[in-house]
Amino acid sequence: MKKVRFVEHITPDVTTDIVYMMxxxxxxxxxxxxxxxxxxxxxxxxxxxxxxLEDIPAWCENTGNEFIGVDEADDYFKFYIRKTGS
Amino acid sequence: MECYFDHVATTPLRPEVLNAMMPYFREEFGNPLSIYPLGTTAREAVESAREQVAALINAKNAEIIFTSSGAEANNFALRGIAFARQHEGKHIIVTRMEHHSILNSARFLEKMGFTATYLPPDKYGLIDPEAVKKAIIDETILISVIDASPEVGTIEPIREIAAIARERNITLHTDAVASVGNIPVDVKELGVDLLSMSAHQFNGPKGAGALYLREGQRIIPLIFGGIQEGGRRAGTENVSAIVGMGRAAEISKAELPLRVENIRQLRDRLIKDIMKIEDVHFTGHPEKRLPGHASFCVEYIEGEGMLLMLAAKGIYVASGSACTSKALKSSPVLLSMGIPTHVAHGSVVFTLGADNTEEQIEYALEEFPRIIKRLRELSPFAKGWGDMEEGGTCIPKK
Incomplete structure (x- = not known):
């Protein structure tokens, strides 16, 4: 399992909400x-x-995008990923 | 002569709709998730239908979730939102005008630990927005109010209720199964968060419905599984039915203004002449009602007998909701409007569609009074309701 990095106060360019989606x-x-x-x-x-928590860091490593980290809200996670390359 | 006046039960499938569907039963049988051409053709067909359905109600494509029916959309809306927002509160508000798919979902939620308020309508079947406002408590997370009643045709003040819901950050759902395709419905104008619709109510196929879910609104799926419908509703898509729903939506959008006017004229003629019959009461709101909808209560006779005699003459109408008819119960909607049980039993609902003609209306207007007369001759209440009236007093026939 990739190490999960916790972050706070990241300002995203785009947010997508898939809470409750499996x-x-x-x-x-x-x-x-x-x-x-x-x-x-x-x-x-x-x-x-x-x-x-496991899949997104792994996906970033496989695709070469930067996994900035994850922040915890009350009952969901906020993942931050920076696009690298074109 | 055959006259189909039960368009609220279902509507005939348009030939153009069937033609659009046919390839997806035969050569274009692919699964929309498959990545080879058979699959991508099916995927494109589903997405094209999504665009057509979204256009009918002024939604974005991604806001349309295809379902198997209006009832599924209603179940999905109530349970999906209630469970998604239960950490904020566990109170919901519905009305006594709702379809069983809403009422029974609300009852199920009560068994799951939620509380529900069931708002009564006024004598026209209208829900008062002020009553909605008063029913709201801090725990309220969801309000569901039907857009138009299939039983009495009344169109509810959804826009006003939406403003109240928005102010209190409460999710608003409307069951628009009876209205989409029959009157203009614009989700942005209405201000709702969710809206249910069904294809067979506007000349599309059975087995196809949709839930409009406003962008940004969270919902818990009713059916878990694959990634169909953005992970919100699993199960391999009923491609042909969805294509049919899309085509029917497109036709409906194009023809609606003219169709509404024609149907309204036929309906008004029907109402005017039926109301000349003695001891017949009009039900629902006289103006705020579906254009093809004419509903009445005929005193001193029983609705099912009236329906059977009309059917024997080739005139097909309903007595209220299909469920009520099968269970031989008085319509809870009519009772909630203050209509006494014995009068509610004489309920008859004519719902007109694009295929009805003036000749059919004239034929129905010839036959209907004769049938009422014959049934009243046979009725034990021919001389009045007797002790059926409240308090047991003998009320003679007026």
């Missing part, structure tokens, strides 16, 4: 949204699926 929506939405972002922009992805 696996594998976190990866599909992530892929879709990153396709829309410009290089250097930050995506905030809101999900309550705890499998994302």
């Amino acid at each position: 696996c594998p929506m976190h990866l599909l939405k992530l892929d879709e949204m990153m396709g829309k972002l410009k290089s250097g922009q930050i995506l905030e992805l809101l999900t309550d699926y705890d499998g994302a």
Whole structure:
């Protein structure tokens, strides 16, 4: 399992809310949204699926995007990913 | 002559709709999730239908979730929102005008630990926005009010209720199964967060419905599984039915203004002449009502007998909700409007569609009074309601 990095006060360029959506929506939405972002922009992805804690850092490593970290809200996670490359 | 006046039960499938659907039963049988051409063709067809349905109610494509029916959309809305927002409160508000798919979902939620308020309508079937306002408590998370009643045709003041809900950060759902495709429905103008609709109410196929879910609104799926409908409603798409719903939505949007006017004229003629019959009461609101909807209570006779005799003459109408008819119960909607049980039993509902003609109306107007006369001759209440009236007093026939 990749090490989860906790962060606070990240300002995203785009937010996508998939709270209550089950696996594998976190990866599909992530892929879709990153396709829309410009290089250097930050995506905030809101999900309550705890499998994302493992999947999203791994997805970032596989695709070469930067996993900035995760922040915890009351009952969901906020993932921050910076798009690298084009 | 055959006259189908039960468009609130269902509407005939338009030939153009069937033609659009046919390839997806035959050569274009692919699964929309498959990545080869058969799959991508099916996927494109579903997305094109989504665009057509979204256009009918002025929604964004991503705000449309296809379901199997209006009832599923209603169940999804109530349970999906109630469970998604239960950490904020566990009180919901519905009305006595609702379909069983709303009322029974509310009852289910009560069993799950929620509390529900059931708002009564006035004598026209109208829900007072002020009553909605008064029913709101700090725990209220969801309000569901029907857009138009299939039983009495009354159109509810959704816009006013939406303003109240928005002010208190309460999610508002409307069951628009009877109204979408029959009157202009614009989700942005109404200000609702969720809206249910059904294809077979506007000349589309059965087995296709949709839930409008405003962008940004969280919901818990009713059906878990795959990634269909953005992970919000699992199950391989009923592609042909969805394509049919899309085509029916497109036709409806194009033809609605003219169709509404024609149907309204036929309906007004029907109402005017039926109201000349003695001891017949009009139900629902006289102006704020669906254009093809004419509903009455005929005193001193029983509705099912009236329906059967009309059917024998080729005139097909309803006595209220289908469920009520099968269970031989008085309509809870009519009772909630203050209509006594024995009068509610004489309920008859004519709902007109684009295929009805003036000749059919004239034929119905010839036959209907004769049938009422015959049934009243046979009725044990021919001389009045007797001790059926409240208090047991003998009320003679007027």
